[in-house]
Amino acid sequence: MDTLADLLELTLGFSFVLLALVCLVKARKQDDRALPLAGYAFLAIAFLLLLNFVGEPTDFRYDVLGPIQLLAFLLSGYLLLRFRHALMPLTLGARRAALGVVVALIPVILLVDLPYTATPQLSAGQFAMVMTVALAWSVFVAGTAIGFWHESRQRPSVQRARLRTLSAGFTGLVIVALTWTAGSNVSGSGLLIGVQSLALAMVPLLYVSFAPPLWLRRAWREREETSLFAAQELSLFHPDMKMLADHAVKWARRLVGADAGFLISGEGEVLAAHGIDEADIERYRAERSRSVITIPLEYGQGTGALLLTTGPFTPLFGSDEVERLEAYASIVAVALDRVRLVMALGHENERYERLLQAVSDLDEGVVVTDRGRLIYANDAYARMTGYSLDELKALPSLLELSLPEERDALTERLRSRLSGGQVEDHYEAALLHKAGHRVDVETAVKITQTDEGPRIVSVIRDVTDRKRHERKLLELDAIKRDFISNAAHELRTPLTSVVGLASTLASSRERLAEEDITRCIEGLDRGAKRLALLVNRLLDFTQIETGRLRVHLQPVPLAEVATKVVEANPAPDGVEVRVEISDSFVVWADPLRLDQILTNLISNAYRYGGRDIKIRAEGDRDAVVIDVDDDGPGVPESLLDHLFDPFVRGSNEQQGAGLGLAIVQRLAETFGGVITYHPVRPHGARFRLRLRQAA
């Protein structure tokens, strides 16, 4: 027995014991179900190697220990295959085949008599049997090595490096086993020592693949770190919190070759998860598992966490990884804080914009200006002025929108406000709309100091409609005042004669001649009648104007009414009146009021017209046009514009109330008709009444 070979074999044996222990301890630490299998396999190898050193060779040992070594060898191969299965499941067929080979080989091993050591030479049968066992073992272990290599190709770099190291270790074992077995019949210790050395070299390889040291783990990580730094800058400044968390988890997982990872916010919400589903997240959060590493994330919203789970391919986490992850987590926390602040600012902005929009929807213009120049304007202001926001911003000063006559006062007001003077905060002004018309506005103004200087905030309301309404009311008020004053005047005249005549009669009756007394009484009668007429007309007029006049519309035979009116109001001497109306015309009217209209028109014709008066009617499609014509001087030009206004009357009119045509016009309107005036050539007046025809 060569001493060097023995020494190597002994070293190899203890190395495998050590390797087995590493696996078993680590399996216990990490709750790993695959690692123990590797550990037992290495124990079996250590056992068969160390068995060579048990005492002196005896016949018993030759008979028993040889097969035991071979069985241990076969078992180690099978266990390594099971180790692979635990990490990367084999098909059921493959597992059955492997088990079949093992079961088939056990009786063969037991039946074939095998020498305890490689010396002396094995018989051909014995060699064939040992080779068969070695080949089976090699297939198991090579399958495992190939499986790891294959798996490594689809793993992130840290896991890939580890899987490849494992694969290389197992490949080395296969080479050693095959060479050793094949060379077992060759005498001379040279080959044995070479093979043993090779086997010994495999041990560190296997060792680092199962328990990679810090320097190796760092080396494995290096590529990830490089690409991480490249990506970090982009991913950590991502504006969206979910996306940022997503990137953070992705990179953290790759950085340490973790199986899965997720990130929990300060409020406990899962912001991102990789390689894990929701149910598993809940499970991991509920129970503290040794296979989960938790890195706290301290940021503004509280303490969140970055959690990473180890998988079968994850190299052991050391304090280095934890430190590295903690440093990374602090960067992630800062980035999350930044995103949260940006989002909060965004929300705040959104809230302000919604508020301002609500103001805009109320048609309240809001404007912020810097010495007249527009900084901000809402839609309502743009609508009010007719300009787009861009057009408004292009103006050197919003004062350009004010009325030229108000501009100086507004400029002075602005100057005074900016220099801290006391200026009324509420005022009324007007704007020039882009289309050129005037927009009356009510403005409330406040000055506010900002970092960039004083800003003037104005709330502007369009009061054009209200102003128009106010003006209309003033006009109506003036009309009413005029009407009352006119009516009073009209009443005064007959009242004066009634009061005066009655008073004269009462105080001086004895001193009056008989004929003066008669004239007095006649005057009283006229005055009283005129007062009565005036009061009736005023009542009529106000009733129509206030919409309280009741008319009873019905089909009225026109010729009949006209004839009746002429009979009741015979023409004065020297005047001829003719009615030329077909009996077929029937109009919609109130018969009494139609009588009133025609009476008024005929009376006017008698009073102002010439000697020839005609009342004619013509049918239109659905209307009847009635003309009352005279050949007098016609209505004077100066009266034409106000002909149908109350208290307008002809120059030689003394008896009327000045309300006749005003009433006629309004009555015609209550019938749905219309009255117009047309001069007649060469002279004369034509009042044309257009009424609806009753079918």
Place this chain on the structure above:
Amino acid sequence: MTAKTILVVDDEPDIVLTVRLTLEVEGYRVLAVGSGEDALEVLERETPDVILLDLRLPGIDGFALLDRLPDEIPPVIVLSAHASGPTVKRAMAMGCRDFITKPFDPDLLVAKIEATLGPSNN
């Protein structure tokens, strides 16, 4: 003593009748015209002691008439239904002696005419 002559310028016949009866009973001589034009015509040949003038007249109205009256004219008393402040003020500014609002008390009319003529003429 001859009767004082009063010129009434008014287009309302019944007002003229009232004034005429009131004043004739008091011994005045009353001339009446219905328009400014007629008034100017009468003033060319007559010199009344007092003119009673209505402001609202057909043709040239009372104010226009006041403008066109010769400088040396008898005192004018306005007789009007328009008794608003500005109207009274304007009439007085144009040299009118007094202002009577329609409807009026006949005794007041007589009193004002007497006051205008002065105690010596009474």
